[in-house]
Amino acid sequence: MQRLIDCDQRERSRLRKMSLHEQRLYKLGYQHIAGIDEAGRGPLAGPVVAAACILPCDFLLSHLNDSKQLSSKQRDELFAEITSDSRIVYGIGIVSVDRIEEINILRATFEAMQESVVKLSRRPEYLLIDGNQLPAFNYPKEGIVHGDAVSISIAAASIIAKVTRDRIMIEEAARWPQYGFAQHKGYGTAQHLDAIRQLGPCPFHRKTFEPIKSWIDSNF
Numbered sequence: 673m674q675r676l677i678d679c680d681q682r683e684r685s686r687l688r689k690m691s692l693h694e695q696r697l698y699k700l701g702y703q704h705i706a707g708i709d710e711a712g713r714g715p716l717a718g719p720v721v722a723a724a725c726i727l728p729c730d731f732l733l734s735h736l737n738d739s740k741q742l743s744s745k746q747r748d749e750l751f752a753e754i755t756s757d758s759r760i761v762y763g764i765g766i767v768s769v770d771r772i773e774e775i776n777i778l779r780a781t782f783e784a785m786q787e788s789v790v791k792l793s794r795r796p797e798y799l800l801i802d803g804n805q806l807p808a809f810n811y812p813k814e815g816i817v818h819g820d821a822v823s824i825s826i827a828a829a830s831i832i833a834k835v836t837r838d839r840i841m842i843e844e845a846a847r848w849p850q851y852g853f854a855q856h857k858g859y860g861t862a863q864h865l866d867a868i869r870q871l872g873p874c875p876f877h878r879k880t881f882e883p884i885k886s887w888i889d890s891n892f
Contacts, residue, residue, distance in 0.1 A: 683735075684732070687733075687734070687824065688732070690736070690737075690822060690823060690824040691732070691824045692822075693800055693819075693822065693823045693825075694727070694800075694823065697798050697800075698729055702798040702812075703729070703797060704726050704761075704797045704798075705726060705797065705798045705799075705800060705825055706724045706725060706726045706792060706796035706798070706800070706825065706829075707724070707726075707727075707802075707819070707823055707828060708724045708725075708785050708800065708826065708829055709739075709819070709830040710722040710723075711739070711830070711837040712833075712858070713777055713781055715857060715859045715860070716858055716859070716860050716878055716881050716884055717769070717841075717853065717858035717874075717876050717878060718769065718837065718841050718844065718853070718857070718876060719766050719767055719769060719837065719840060720772060720777065720780050720784050720837075721765065721767075721833045722764070722765040722784035722785040722787070722788040722829075722833055723763065723764050723788050723830070723832035723833040724762065724763045724765075724791075724792055724796070724799075724829060725760065725761070725825055725828040725832060726760065726761040726792065726796060727824060727825050728759045731760075732824075733754070735750065736824060736828060736831075737821070739827070739834040742831070744838070747831055747834060747838075751831050751832060751835040754828050754832065760828075762829070763793075764787075764788055764791060764833070764836055765785060765786065765788035765789075765790075765791065766784060766787070766840075767780040767781075767784045767787070769878055773878060773880050776880075777878075777881075778805065782807030782808075783807075785801070785807050786807055786808075786809070788829075789809065796811055797812070798811065799811050800813075800814060800819060800825055801813060801814070801816070801826075802816060802819035802820050802826050803815050803816075803819070804817050837857070838857055841857040841858055842854045844876050847876075848874045848876060850871055851864060851874065852864060853876075858876075865883065868883070868884060868887060872891065873887070873888070
């Protein structure tokens with residue numbers, strides 16, 4: 673496990689600051705605190721993925737941060753370290769494109785978060801959730817805006833969710849190579865939008881999302 677062996681004082685201070693939400697809850701008597709985050713609310717294709725992660729109370733991992741602040745290589749390395757540590761409990765929820773189309777992306781995100789908690793092998797005592805829109809849970813909970821940047825457990829969850837979703841998109845790229853899913857992961861880049869305009873959407877696209885919905889309306 674990569675800890676703080678080669679970590680300078682500035683990095684130690686950053687990580688301890690990221691642990692303040694968890695330390696506050698430990699002092700209140702909570703021991704099993706699950707951070708929750710999602711990946712994939714905004715893309716035009718692919719599932720939405722959520723992760724819940726319970727870290728040991730003394731856990732500090734060098735370079736752990738909001739997944740959006742990390743390179744793909746850094747995310748993969750941290751994902752491997754987090755998921756291989758036997759002291760860490762995590763669960764992953766995946767909601768499909770069809771389900772997103774059926775119930776809308778917000779409700780699908782909530783379902784993915786709920787599924788990630790159900791899949792935890794240890795019952796959490798408190799939930800820290802990224803954002804200010806929270807699904808229903810039978811646990812004490814709080815939302816933290818930009819929580820993946822200020823909570824160590826939410827940051828760990830963000831890495832698990834992001835890497836899991838990216839790997840799904842890379843697998844789907846083999847089925848639909850013309851759309852470039854391995855590069856943009858389903859987001860609305862110029863390359864992706866151009867492919868949709870030329871080819872139309874594939875079954876892995878979210879048909880209720882713009883501009884795909886307008887393309888369908890104007891072509892059928």
